[in-house]
Amino acid sequence: MEPTPNDHRRLGRDLALFDTDPLMGAGLPYWLPDGAAVRHTLEEYVREAERAAGYRHVYSPVLGKRDLYEISGHWDHYRDDMFPPMDLGAEQVVLRPSLCPHHALIYRSRSHSYRELPLRIAELGGMYRSELSGVLGGLTRVRAIHLNDAHIFCTLDQAVEEARAALALIARAYADLGIRASRYRLSLPGEGGKYVADPELWRRATALLREVLDNSGIAYEAAEGEAAFYGPKIDVQITDPVGREATLSTVQIDFHQPERFDLHYVGADGAKHRPVMVHRSIIGSVERAVAYLIEQHGGAFPAWLAPVQLAVLPVAEAQEERAHEVVRQAVARGLRAEVHGPGEGTLGARIRAARLVPYQAVIGEREADGGLVAVRLRDGRRPGAVPVAELLDRIAARVAERGTELWPAA
Numbered sequence: 001m002e003p004t005p006n007d008h009r010r011l012g013r014d015l016a017l018f019d020t021d022p023l024m025g026a027g028l029p030y031w032l033p034d035g036a037a038v039r040h041t042l043e044e045y046v047r048e049a050e051r052a053a054g055y056r057h058v059y060s061p062v063l064g065k066r067d068l069y070e071i072s073g074h075w076d077h078y079r080d081d082m083f084p085p086m087d088l089g090a091e092q093v094v095l096r097p098s099l100c101p102h103h104a105l106i107y108r109s110r111s112h113s114y115r116e117l118p119l120r121i122a123e124l125g126g127m128y129r130s131e132l133s134g135v136l137g138g139l140t141r142v143r144a145i146h147l148n149d150a151h152i153f154c155t156l157d158q159a160v161e162e163a164r165a166a167l168a169l170i171a172r173a174y175a176d177l178g179i180r181a182s183r184y185r186l187s188l189p190g191e192g193g194k195y196v197a198d199p200e201l202w203r204r205a206t207a208l209l210r211e212v213l214d215n216s217g218i219a220y221e222a223a224e225g226e227a228a229f230y231g232p233k234i235d236v237q238i239t240d241p242v243g244r245e246a247t248l249s250t251v252q253i254d255f256h257q258p259e260r261f262d263l264h265y266v267g268a269d270g271a272k273h274r275p276v277m278v279h280r281s282i283i284g285s286v287e288r289a290v291a292y293l294i295e296q297h298g299g300a301f302p303a304w305l306a307p308v309q310l311a312v313l314p315v316a317e318a319q320e321e322r323a324h325e326v327v328r329q330a331v332a333r334g335l336r337a338e339v340h341g342p343g344e345g346t347l348g349a350r351i352r353a354a355r356l357v358p359y360q361a362v363i364g365e366r367e368a369d370g371g372l373v374a375v376r377l378r379d380g381r382r383p384g385a386v387p388v389a390e391l392l393d394r395i396a397a398r399v400a401e402r403g404t405e406l407w408p409a410a
Protein backbone atom coordinates (compact mmCIF):
# COMPACT_ATOMS: atom_id res chain seq x y z
CA MET A 1 0.00 0.00 0.00
CA GLU A 2 1.36 3.46 -0.96
CA PRO A 3 2.07 5.66 2.05
CA THR A 4 0.04 8.88 2.22
CA PRO A 5 1.67 12.14 3.46
CA ASN A 6 0.46 11.55 7.03
CA ASP A 7 0.92 7.77 6.94
CA HIS A 8 1.98 6.81 10.45
CA ARG A 9 4.52 4.32 9.06
CA ARG A 10 6.39 7.08 7.24
CA LEU A 11 6.05 9.62 10.08
CA GLY A 12 6.99 6.96 12.62
CA ARG A 13 10.31 6.45 10.90
CA ASP A 14 10.95 10.13 9.95
CA LEU A 15 10.19 11.36 13.49
CA ALA A 16 12.01 8.43 15.14
CA LEU A 17 8.90 7.26 17.00
CA PHE A 18 8.98 3.54 16.23
CA ASP A 19 10.49 1.15 13.74
CA THR A 20 10.77 -2.50 12.85
CA ASP A 21 13.69 -4.77 12.12
CA PRO A 22 13.37 -7.87 9.96
CA LEU A 23 15.48 -9.68 12.51
CA MET A 24 12.97 -8.93 15.29
CA GLY A 25 10.24 -9.97 12.91
CA ALA A 26 7.38 -8.53 10.91
CA GLY A 27 4.53 -7.11 12.95
CA LEU A 28 6.75 -6.70 16.01
CA PRO A 29 7.53 -2.96 16.14
CA TYR A 30 9.82 -1.45 18.74
CA TRP A 31 9.37 2.00 20.24
CA LEU A 32 12.14 4.61 20.06
CA PRO A 33 12.48 7.11 22.95
CA ASP A 34 10.24 9.78 21.36
CA GLY A 35 7.51 7.27 20.51
CA ALA A 36 7.83 5.69 23.94
CA ALA A 37 7.29 9.14 25.51
CA VAL A 38 4.00 9.55 23.59
CA ARG A 39 2.92 6.03 24.50
CA HIS A 40 3.85 6.46 28.15
CA THR A 41 1.86 9.70 28.39
CA LEU A 42 -1.15 8.04 26.76
CA GLU A 43 -0.92 5.07 29.14
CA GLU A 44 -0.68 7.38 32.15
CA TYR A 45 -3.74 9.27 30.94
CA VAL A 46 -5.77 6.06 30.62
CA ARG A 47 -4.68 4.64 33.97
CA GLU A 48 -5.56 7.89 35.71
CA ALA A 49 -8.98 8.07 33.98
CA GLU A 50 -9.66 4.49 35.09
CA ARG A 51 -8.48 5.10 38.64
CA ALA A 52 -10.82 8.07 38.90
CA ALA A 53 -13.70 5.93 37.58
CA GLY A 54 -13.26 3.27 40.26
CA TYR A 55 -11.14 0.69 38.44
CA ARG A 56 -8.41 -1.32 40.17
CA HIS A 57 -5.33 -2.26 38.14
CA VAL A 58 -3.74 -5.70 38.01
CA TYR A 59 -0.89 -7.42 36.15
CA SER A 60 -1.20 -10.87 34.66
CA PRO A 61 1.18 -12.99 32.54
CA VAL A 62 1.19 -12.99 28.74
CA LEU A 63 1.37 -16.79 28.72
CA GLY A 64 -1.20 -19.29 29.89
CA LYS A 65 -1.76 -23.02 29.76
CA ARG A 66 -3.61 -24.29 26.74
CA ASP A 67 -6.30 -25.63 29.11
CA LEU A 68 -7.14 -22.06 30.12
CA TYR A 69 -8.08 -21.16 26.54
CA GLU A 70 -9.94 -24.43 26.10
CA ILE A 71 -12.16 -23.40 29.01
CA SER A 72 -12.58 -19.82 27.77
CA GLY A 73 -13.51 -21.07 24.30
CA HIS A 74 -10.61 -19.34 22.52
CA TRP A 75 -9.10 -22.71 21.59
CA ASP A 76 -12.27 -23.81 19.78
CA HIS A 77 -13.35 -20.49 18.29
CA TYR A 78 -10.23 -18.38 17.89
CA ARG A 79 -7.33 -20.81 17.37
CA ASP A 80 -6.59 -19.65 13.81
CA ASP A 81 -5.59 -16.24 15.19
CA MET A 82 -3.37 -17.66 17.94
CA PHE A 83 0.31 -18.54 17.90
CA PRO A 84 0.95 -22.30 17.96
CA PRO A 85 1.25 -23.72 21.49
CA MET A 86 4.68 -24.35 23.01
CA ASP A 87 5.55 -27.66 24.62
CA LEU A 88 6.81 -27.26 28.14
CA GLY A 89 7.41 -30.68 29.67
CA ALA A 90 4.07 -32.46 29.76
CA GLU A 91 2.16 -29.19 29.33
CA GLN A 92 1.43 -26.81 26.53
CA VAL A 93 1.48 -23.05 27.02
CA VAL A 94 0.08 -20.44 24.70
CA LEU A 95 0.83 -16.75 24.09
CA ARG A 96 -2.46 -15.28 25.18
CA PRO A 97 -4.87 -14.01 22.53
CA SER A 98 -6.81 -11.94 25.09
CA LEU A 99 -6.72 -10.89 28.74
CA CYS A 100 -10.26 -12.00 29.59
CA PRO A 101 -9.45 -15.53 30.85
CA HIS A 102 -6.75 -14.21 33.18
CA HIS A 103 -9.11 -11.64 34.67
CA ALA A 104 -11.80 -14.29 35.13
CA LEU A 105 -9.29 -16.34 37.15
CA ILE A 106 -8.26 -13.27 39.17
CA TYR A 107 -11.92 -12.71 40.02
CA ARG A 108 -12.35 -16.39 40.90
CA SER A 109 -9.29 -16.41 43.18
CA ARG A 110 -11.25 -14.68 45.98
CA SER A 111 -14.81 -15.04 47.15
CA HIS A 112 -16.98 -11.99 46.49
CA SER A 113 -20.02 -10.53 48.20
CA TYR A 114 -22.65 -8.60 46.27
CA ARG A 115 -21.45 -5.57 48.28
CA GLU A 116 -18.15 -5.56 46.34
CA LEU A 117 -19.88 -5.33 42.97
CA PRO A 118 -19.38 -3.84 40.49
CA LEU A 119 -15.75 -4.97 40.67
CA ARG A 120 -13.73 -3.28 37.93
CA ILE A 121 -10.40 -4.91 37.03
CA ALA A 122 -8.16 -3.11 34.53
CA GLU A 123 -4.84 -3.94 32.91
CA LEU A 124 -2.80 -2.51 30.08
CA GLY A 125 -1.37 -5.83 29.01
CA GLY A 126 0.27 -7.66 26.13
CA MET A 127 -1.52 -10.16 23.92
CA TYR A 128 -0.56 -11.89 20.69
CA ARG A 129 -2.16 -12.55 17.37
CA SER A 130 -0.69 -14.59 14.52
CA GLU A 131 -1.53 -12.10 11.76
CA LEU A 132 -0.29 -13.22 8.34
CA SER A 133 2.86 -11.32 7.35
CA GLY A 134 1.19 -10.02 4.17
CA VAL A 135 -1.09 -7.65 6.09
CA LEU A 136 1.46 -6.36 8.60
CA GLY A 137 2.66 -2.77 8.58
CA GLY A 138 3.38 -0.05 11.08
CA LEU A 139 1.35 -0.11 14.25
CA THR A 140 -2.08 -1.02 12.90
CA ARG A 141 -1.60 -4.72 12.09
CA VAL A 142 0.78 -6.17 14.66
CA ARG A 143 1.44 -9.56 16.19
CA ALA A 144 2.16 -8.15 19.65
CA ILE A 145 -0.66 -5.93 20.96
CA HIS A 146 -0.84 -3.93 24.17
CA LEU A 147 -4.47 -3.60 25.06
CA ASN A 148 -6.08 -1.07 27.36
CA ASP A 149 -8.48 -3.64 28.76
CA ALA A 150 -10.86 -4.00 31.69
CA HIS A 151 -13.47 -6.41 32.94
CA ILE A 152 -16.31 -5.37 35.17
CA PHE A 153 -17.89 -8.14 37.24
CA CYS A 154 -21.37 -7.07 38.28
CA THR A 155 -24.97 -8.10 38.79
CA LEU A 156 -27.38 -8.25 35.88
CA ASP A 157 -29.06 -5.09 37.22
CA GLN A 158 -25.77 -3.19 37.19
CA ALA A 159 -24.62 -4.23 33.71
CA VAL A 160 -26.49 -1.55 31.75
CA GLU A 161 -25.18 1.27 33.96
CA GLU A 162 -21.63 -0.10 33.79
CA ALA A 163 -21.77 -0.30 29.99
CA ARG A 164 -23.20 3.23 29.87
CA ALA A 165 -20.41 4.54 32.13
CA ALA A 166 -17.81 2.81 29.94
CA LEU A 167 -19.23 4.57 26.85
CA ALA A 168 -19.06 7.88 28.72
CA LEU A 169 -15.42 7.21 29.63
CA ILE A 170 -14.67 6.53 25.95
CA ALA A 171 -16.37 9.78 24.87
CA ARG A 172 -14.39 11.77 27.46
CA ALA A 173 -11.08 10.22 26.36
CA TYR A 174 -11.86 10.95 22.70
CA ALA A 175 -12.50 14.61 23.56
CA ASP A 176 -9.25 14.88 25.54
CA LEU A 177 -7.18 13.12 22.87
CA GLY A 178 -8.74 14.65 19.78
CA ILE A 179 -10.07 11.30 18.52
CA ARG A 180 -13.23 11.41 16.38
CA ALA A 181 -15.56 8.42 16.39
CA SER A 182 -16.74 7.87 12.81
CA ARG A 183 -19.63 5.65 13.90
CA TYR A 184 -20.92 3.33 16.62
CA ARG A 185 -21.61 -0.25 15.62
CA LEU A 186 -23.65 -2.89 17.40
CA SER A 187 -21.74 -6.00 16.38
CA LEU A 188 -23.84 -9.16 16.16
CA PRO A 189 -22.96 -12.76 15.29
CA GLY A 190 -23.06 -14.06 11.73
CA GLU A 191 -23.35 -17.51 10.24
CA GLY A 192 -20.99 -20.36 10.98
CA GLY A 193 -19.29 -22.10 13.89
CA LYS A 194 -17.20 -19.10 14.91
CA TYR A 195 -19.64 -18.24 17.72
CA VAL A 196 -20.57 -20.10 20.89
CA ALA A 197 -24.03 -21.58 20.60
CA ASP A 198 -26.52 -20.38 23.17
CA PRO A 199 -29.28 -18.32 21.51
CA GLU A 200 -30.79 -17.24 24.84
CA LEU A 201 -27.51 -15.70 26.11
CA TRP A 202 -26.99 -13.88 22.81
CA ARG A 203 -30.53 -12.54 22.88
CA ARG A 204 -30.18 -11.20 26.45
CA ALA A 205 -26.76 -9.61 25.89
CA THR A 206 -27.90 -7.98 22.64
CA ALA A 207 -31.02 -6.58 24.32
CA LEU A 208 -28.89 -5.01 27.09
CA LEU A 209 -26.49 -3.38 24.63
CA ARG A 210 -29.39 -2.02 22.57
CA GLU A 211 -30.84 -0.56 25.76
CA VAL A 212 -27.52 1.18 26.53
CA LEU A 213 -27.26 2.63 23.02
CA ASP A 214 -30.92 3.65 22.78
CA ASN A 215 -30.82 5.38 26.19
CA SER A 216 -27.61 7.23 25.33
CA GLY A 217 -29.10 8.77 22.19
CA ILE A 218 -26.06 7.62 20.19
CA ALA A 219 -26.78 6.83 16.54
CA TYR A 220 -25.58 3.32 15.66
CA GLU A 221 -25.79 0.64 13.03
CA ALA A 222 -26.12 -3.08 13.65
CA ALA A 223 -23.67 -5.30 11.75
CA GLU A 224 -23.80 -9.09 11.54
CA GLY A 225 -20.64 -11.14 11.64
CA GLU A 226 -18.66 -8.65 13.77
CA ALA A 227 -19.37 -9.96 17.29
CA ALA A 228 -16.80 -11.57 19.58
CA PHE A 229 -17.16 -15.35 19.59
CA TYR A 230 -18.65 -15.23 23.11
CA GLY A 231 -21.02 -12.28 22.76
CA PRO A 232 -22.23 -9.12 21.00
CA LYS A 233 -20.39 -5.83 21.43
CA ILE A 234 -20.56 -2.11 20.83
CA ASP A 235 -17.65 -1.09 18.59
CA VAL A 236 -16.53 2.51 18.33
CA GLN A 237 -15.16 2.96 14.83
CA ILE A 238 -12.50 5.42 13.69
CA THR A 239 -11.50 6.35 10.16
CA ASP A 240 -7.97 7.25 9.10
CA PRO A 241 -7.21 10.21 6.77
CA VAL A 242 -7.59 8.01 3.66
CA GLY A 243 -10.93 6.59 4.79
CA ARG A 244 -9.94 3.18 6.15
CA GLU A 245 -12.15 2.19 9.06
CA ALA A 246 -11.07 0.30 12.16
CA THR A 247 -12.44 -0.54 15.60
CA LEU A 248 -10.71 1.37 18.40
CA SER A 249 -12.90 0.99 21.49
CA THR A 250 -15.37 -1.68 22.55
CA VAL A 251 -17.98 -2.42 25.20
CA GLN A 252 -19.27 -5.98 25.54
CA ILE A 253 -21.74 -7.74 27.79
CA ASP A 254 -20.79 -11.36 28.37
CA PHE A 255 -22.79 -14.15 30.00
CA HIS A 256 -20.64 -16.89 28.47
CA GLN A 257 -17.28 -16.61 30.26
CA PRO A 258 -18.81 -16.34 33.77
CA GLU A 259 -20.50 -19.70 32.98
CA ARG A 260 -17.36 -21.27 31.58
CA PHE A 261 -15.27 -20.23 34.59
CA ASP A 262 -18.08 -20.90 37.06
CA LEU A 263 -17.84 -17.43 38.57
CA HIS A 264 -20.12 -16.40 41.39
CA TYR A 265 -20.77 -13.92 44.15
CA VAL A 266 -22.71 -14.30 47.38
CA GLY A 267 -25.97 -12.35 47.18
CA ALA A 268 -27.93 -10.59 49.91
CA ASP A 269 -29.88 -13.84 50.26
CA GLY A 270 -26.70 -15.72 51.21
CA ALA A 271 -26.90 -17.83 48.04
CA LYS A 272 -24.45 -18.01 45.13
CA HIS A 273 -25.25 -16.01 42.00
CA ARG A 274 -23.60 -15.70 38.60
CA PRO A 275 -22.06 -12.29 37.85
CA VAL A 276 -22.16 -10.66 34.42
CA MET A 277 -18.84 -9.75 32.80
CA VAL A 278 -18.63 -6.41 30.98
CA HIS A 279 -15.54 -6.23 28.76
CA ARG A 280 -14.48 -2.74 27.73
CA SER A 281 -11.56 -0.90 26.21
CA ILE A 282 -11.31 2.89 26.17
CA ILE A 283 -8.58 3.40 23.58
CA GLY A 284 -8.19 -0.17 22.30
CA SER A 285 -4.62 -1.16 21.62
CA VAL A 286 -1.99 1.48 22.32
CA GLU A 287 -0.45 0.61 18.94
CA ARG A 288 -3.62 1.47 17.01
CA ALA A 289 -4.35 4.53 19.18
CA VAL A 290 -0.86 5.99 18.66
CA ALA A 291 -1.02 5.25 14.91
CA TYR A 292 -4.29 7.20 14.77
CA LEU A 293 -2.88 10.10 16.83
CA ILE A 294 0.24 10.32 14.64
CA GLU A 295 -1.89 10.57 11.50
CA GLN A 296 -4.51 12.84 13.08
CA HIS A 297 -1.92 15.38 14.22
CA GLY A 298 0.56 14.82 11.38
CA GLY A 299 3.23 14.40 14.06
CA ALA A 300 2.43 17.80 15.65
CA PHE A 301 1.05 16.37 18.90
CA PRO A 302 -0.74 18.54 21.47
CA ALA A 303 1.83 19.83 23.97
CA TRP A 304 0.85 17.36 26.71
CA LEU A 305 1.41 14.38 24.37
CA ALA A 306 4.41 15.73 22.44
CA PRO A 307 7.60 13.65 22.75
CA VAL A 308 9.60 16.86 23.17
CA GLN A 309 7.64 19.81 24.57
CA LEU A 310 10.40 22.42 24.65
CA ALA A 311 13.44 22.82 22.37
CA VAL A 312 16.08 25.17 23.78
CA LEU A 313 18.26 26.78 21.11
CA PRO A 314 21.41 28.65 22.16
CA VAL A 315 22.42 31.08 19.41
CA ALA A 316 26.15 30.48 19.95
CA GLU A 317 28.43 28.29 22.01
CA ALA A 318 28.64 30.99 24.69
CA GLN A 319 24.97 30.36 25.59
CA GLU A 320 25.16 26.59 25.52
CA GLU A 321 25.66 26.10 29.26
CA ARG A 322 22.75 28.44 29.94
CA ALA A 323 20.58 26.36 27.56
CA HIS A 324 21.42 23.16 29.45
CA GLU A 325 20.47 24.88 32.70
CA VAL A 326 17.03 25.80 31.23
CA VAL A 327 16.54 22.18 30.16
CA ARG A 328 17.49 20.95 33.66
CA GLN A 329 14.87 23.28 35.15
CA ALA A 330 12.24 22.13 32.62
CA VAL A 331 12.97 18.46 33.32
CA ALA A 332 12.74 19.14 37.07
CA ARG A 333 9.25 20.54 36.38
CA GLY A 334 8.27 17.22 34.76
CA LEU A 335 8.56 18.52 31.18
CA ARG A 336 10.28 16.90 28.22
CA ALA A 337 12.94 19.29 26.92
CA GLU A 338 16.10 19.14 24.79
CA VAL A 339 18.99 21.42 23.83
CA HIS A 340 19.71 21.81 20.13
CA GLY A 341 23.13 23.47 20.10
CA PRO A 342 25.19 25.21 17.41
CA GLY A 343 26.91 21.88 16.65
CA GLU A 344 23.65 20.79 14.95
CA GLY A 345 23.67 23.59 12.39
CA THR A 346 22.71 27.22 11.91
CA LEU A 347 20.00 28.69 14.14
CA GLY A 348 17.60 28.76 11.18
CA ALA A 349 18.25 25.09 10.41
CA ARG A 350 17.75 24.13 14.06
CA ILE A 351 14.46 26.06 14.27
CA ARG A 352 13.23 24.23 11.16
CA ALA A 353 14.38 20.86 12.52
CA ALA A 354 12.36 21.48 15.71
CA ARG A 355 9.24 22.68 13.82
CA LEU A 356 6.99 20.00 15.39
CA VAL A 357 8.07 20.87 18.95
CA PRO A 358 5.31 23.05 20.47
CA TYR A 359 7.67 25.47 22.28
CA GLN A 360 11.08 26.75 21.23
CA ALA A 361 13.23 28.94 23.48
CA VAL A 362 16.06 30.82 21.76
CA ILE A 363 18.88 32.16 23.95
CA GLY A 364 21.19 34.84 22.54
CA GLU A 365 23.62 37.04 24.42
CA ARG A 366 20.94 39.56 25.41
CA GLU A 367 18.54 36.88 26.71
CA ALA A 368 21.31 35.08 28.61
CA ASP A 369 22.34 38.31 30.36
CA GLY A 370 18.75 39.09 31.37
CA GLY A 371 17.70 35.57 32.48
CA LEU A 372 15.25 35.47 29.57
CA VAL A 373 14.42 33.27 26.61
CA ALA A 374 12.96 34.38 23.27
CA VAL A 375 9.86 32.22 22.77
CA ARG A 376 8.73 30.84 19.41
CA LEU A 377 5.63 28.69 19.06
CA ARG A 378 5.08 25.83 16.65
CA ASP A 379 2.24 27.73 14.98
CA GLY A 380 4.60 30.55 13.98
CA ARG A 381 3.72 33.05 16.71
CA ARG A 382 6.55 34.71 18.62
CA PRO A 383 5.41 35.88 22.05
CA GLY A 384 8.82 37.50 22.62
CA ALA A 385 11.33 37.39 25.47
CA VAL A 386 10.07 36.17 28.84
CA PRO A 387 11.76 35.05 32.07
CA VAL A 388 12.58 31.33 32.06
CA ALA A 389 10.33 30.67 35.08
CA GLU A 390 7.37 32.28 33.31
CA LEU A 391 7.82 30.12 30.22
CA LEU A 392 8.07 26.93 32.29
CA ASP A 393 4.99 27.93 34.34
CA ARG A 394 3.01 28.47 31.15
CA ILE A 395 4.04 25.18 29.55
CA ALA A 396 3.44 23.20 32.75
CA ALA A 397 -0.04 24.74 33.08
CA ARG A 398 -0.96 23.92 29.47
CA VAL A 399 0.33 20.37 29.82
CA ALA A 400 -1.54 19.83 33.12
CA GLU A 401 -4.87 20.90 31.60
CA ARG A 402 -4.16 19.16 28.26
CA GLY A 403 -4.89 22.40 26.47
CA THR A 404 -4.59 22.77 22.72
CA GLU A 405 -4.00 26.55 22.72
CA LEU A 406 -0.23 26.95 23.19
CA TRP A 407 -0.18 30.55 24.42
CA PRO A 408 -3.53 31.78 25.76
CA ALA A 409 -3.82 35.51 26.43
CA ALA A 410 -2.89 36.20 30.06
Ligand SMILES: [Zn+2]
Nearest residue numbers: 099100151279
Ligand atom coordinates in the same frame (compact mmCIF):
# COMPACT_ATOMS: atom_id res chain seq x y z
ZN1 LIG B 1 -12.31 -9.26 27.69
